[in-house]
Amino acid sequence: MIVYRYRTIENALKEIETGTFHFASREELNDPIEGYVCVHWQGDKSAWEGLLRNYICSVYNAIEKFFLQCPEDTIFKESIIIDIDSYNRVPLGDTLRTLGETFLQDPAIQSIASFYGNSRIKVKEKELRFVLQLIHNKALLLCFQIGEKNGLCPQQLAQELISTYLLSANTIFPFSLMEANRISEKDREAIIYSATIVMDEIFELPLIHQSIKSSQRTKGEKLSIAKQKRNWMRLQIDYPKAYIVQLKEMLYPESYVVCFSGNNNNSAMWGNYAYNHQGVCFIYETDQDNSLKLVDRKKGNLKLEVKPVIYHGELIERNFFETFGRVTMQQVRSWLTGTDGISSSIEVFSNTDEWRRSYWKTYQMKTYRKNKAWEYENEYRIVITDLLHEFSTRDSQNLRYDTAALKGVIFGINTSDYDKKRIIEKIKHSSHLYQYVSYSQAEYDEKTQTIIVRKALSQR
Numbered sequence: 001m002i003v004y005r006y007r008t009i010e011n012a013l014k015e016i017e018t019g020t021f022h023f024a025s026r027e028e029l030n031d032p033i034e035g036y037v038c039v040h041w042q043g044d045k046s047a048w049e050g051l052l053r054n055y056i057c058s059v060y061n062a063i064e065k066f067f068l069q070c071p072e073d074t075i076f077k078e079s080i081i082i083d084i085d086s087y088n089r090v091p092l093g094d095t096l097r098t099l100g101e102t103f104l105q106d107p108a109i110q111s112i113a114s115f116y117g118n119s120r121i122k123v124k125e126k127e128l129r130f131v132l133q134l135i136h137n138k139a140l141l142l143c144f145q146i147g148e149k150n151g152l153c154p155q156q157l158a159q160e161l162i163s164t165y166l167l168s169a170n171t172i173f174p175f176s177l178m179e180a181n182r183i184s185e186k187d188r189e190a191i192i193y194s195a196t197i198v199m200d201e202i203f204e205l206p207l208i209h210q211s212i213k214s215s216q217r218t219k220g221e222k223l224s225i226a227k228q229k230r231n232w233m234r235l236q237i238d239y240p241k242a243y244i245v246q247l248k249e250m251l252y253p254e255s256y257v258v259c260f261s262g263n264n265n266n267s268a269m270w271g272n273y274a275y276n277h278q279g280v281c282f283i284y285e286t287d288q289d290n291s292l293k294l295v296d297r298k299k300g301n302l303k304l305e306v307k308p309v310i311y312h313g314e315l316i317e318r319n320f321f322e323t324f325g326r327v328t329m330q331q332v333r334s335w336l337t338g339t340d341g342i343s344s345s346i347e348v349f350s351n352t353d354e355w356r357r358s359y360w361k362t363y364q365m366k367t368y369r370k371n372k373a374w375e376y377e378n379e380y381r382i383v384i385t386d387l388l389h390e391f392s393t394r395d396s397q398n399l400r401y402d403t404a405a406l407k408g409v410i411f412g413i414n415t416s417d418y419d420k421k422r423i424i425e426k427i428k429h430s431s432h433l434y435q436y437v438s439y440s441q442a443e444y445d446e447k448t449q450t451i452i453v454r455k456a457l458s459q460r
Contacts, residue, residue, distance in 0.1 A: 003261065004281050005258075005284060006280075008275040008279040009280065016426045035366045037252070039323075041321065044117045046117070047343035049338030054084065054100075056100065063147070067153050138170075141162060277415070277442070283409070304382040309369065363385075368383075
């Protein structure tokens, strides 16, 4: 199979010189909804209690990271505690256990767990964010009340924070009344929408910048006061959203991709990926299994299939409580355990083979599917799945490929003679890597009003 890869001149020169492909992360791709999975939360009371217990423990972890002056990404992207039980043998384990047990005894928290658990409502991301935002001040208050004894922050600041959240933490949303009156889904959504507007107005309240500023100066923190203020604001307002993002990302391993096209004459592709037709289009040939050979520094030789992207299909949905794919069964049980025991959602994991097939089928769907608006790209891709976090750095995402797969170079309509010479010379100087490469020229055909490729300008 022949596939094509559009490149700017500079990227092409680098790819030729190093003989590597850069496997792009999701953030580097051009579609912000790439790999989108519609995650919902639907479980019994025990499942919800397990989630809410994890939430307050993760909030405590985020606060601790804040006072340790950790980078912003560490606070908001790495604060979720995947395995609470892993801290059982250290002092923090007692703190987390006390936090979880105390939080779940709160009437408001019990009301939420009962409402969603007893009714088995399918909760989408927006509604979950509302729920977490509703209880966030309560979580902050408890974290500082318990954290004051453990030296989470200076005692004077802890007292100021406790007094700040004491009143707002007692706000109770009428979940019990909604459950008793059997409110319809439509009415529930309307009520929550109205409450969200009111909540947004509450968040306009002033922040306690002065206390943080004072604390920072006495501790000689390295981060600027402005950055700490921003982080503190995010902890007060945005953490529920950051937590949900972390929940979704823990379900499936990260994937990194190299993209190709099945076409060499698409004007939009030349314009978008080859710098307004001034770049090149590489020609690659796969083996009989539609695969390309790559070399990983740790794993050695790899053979990865080049697969087509699908531009249609139904929305991909997964229930969070049934999609723990990156944790052990012991950790799954911990997530699904409430005050009355383990959730019935655990039954989904009993048929391991069936669950695994469903899990990886969804992974394949989200990895090789794009919105129909991108169909003109006729994309093919090779993917590496980062199960063990081996590709988390940019350097580790650059893998050498079998350079014998590079069969040709197509120059764009606007590629300068100077750049053509640079490409040809670079390949000549890397003769130990490239055995046979043809050179072609893309041209505009007035009769067909399409781009055609005039082959074999020269070859080596």
